[in-house]
Amino acid sequence: MNAVIDATTLAYLVTPDGAAPIDPSTGEKVSKAKDRIEHLITQLDREKTTLIVPTPALSEVLVLAQDAGPAMLDRISRSSRIRVAHFDTRAAVEVAAMTREALRHGDKFAGSESPWQKVKVDRQIIAIARVNSASTIYSDDKNLAKFAERIGLTVIPLRALPLPEAPEPDLFTDLEK
Secondary structure, three states, rough: OEEEEOHHHHHHOOOHHHHEEEOOOOOOOOOHHHHHHHHHHHHHHHHOOEEEEEHHHHHHHHHHHHHHHHHHHHHHHHOOOOOEEOOOHHHHHHHHHHHHHHHHHHOOOOOOOOHHHHEEEEEEEHHHHHHHHEEEOOOHHHHHHHHHHHHOOOOOHHOOOOOOOOOOOOOOOHHOO
16 A cells, blocks of 8 residues: 655654644644654554655755755665655656646636645645555645545545554653653
């Protein structure tokens, strides 16, 4: 099975202290973003799911990573469960089909409120997901989520990711404090 992670979620691996998205149910920032992402990667590894990082999302995250970019790329390249997927010819055909469909309906933005350049990048990410047979995308981007859901992808925001379970306290837990 394949899943895609976009820049809004991947960013918390490299900028864990960054501004987390707001959980609409609480009005508060999503807590422990990095813990949630690392737990997700552990779960996906256990399930033998490949986590796909589209190159447009990778580019956005490398900007955030700054000098930590090379180390992040090294970590990604050494992982057997994380794979960078390129915007290639098949993905370009998918984007063209999505854009033609939007134009046929009279709105090249397909209802998105984002600037045209962002719409094009979102479509590239969704096209990469589609040609890599992904069933899920991890994202907090509302406009990207609309595109993804329209083609049948399940969208999971950061706030919906579970936290790792706390270890069971044992007889010596209090002694370690």
